[in-house]
Amino acid sequence: MCLAIPMQVMEISGYRARCAARGSERTVSLWLLQEDDLAVGDYVMVQLDHAVRKVSTEEAQLAWALCDEILAFPAAAARPLPD
Secondary structure, three states: OOOOEEEEEEEEEOOEEEEEEOOEEEEEEOHHHOOOOOOOOOEEEEEOOEEEEEEOHHHHHHHHHHHHHHHHOOHHHOOOOOO
16 A cells, blocks of 8 residues: 655756655656646655646645654554454
8 A cells, every 4th residue: 555645845956856854855756747736835645756746735735634644653552453
């Protein structure tokens, strides 16, 4: 299973963009979003170094809030899955 994370577009050069999230930066492909009108400051969901969907600021914040909630769940409280 792959997980897409929200990142903010910092710079665009052709079909590549420098994106940032939580102190981490990476260059991602915009090839799958050719039809979208992307601009610096927009948020995209990034999966395996490819922007797969443009999202609103609110959607990006909600996605990070959910990730924070999952990561805050104590490992000791996790129960094994039934067979």
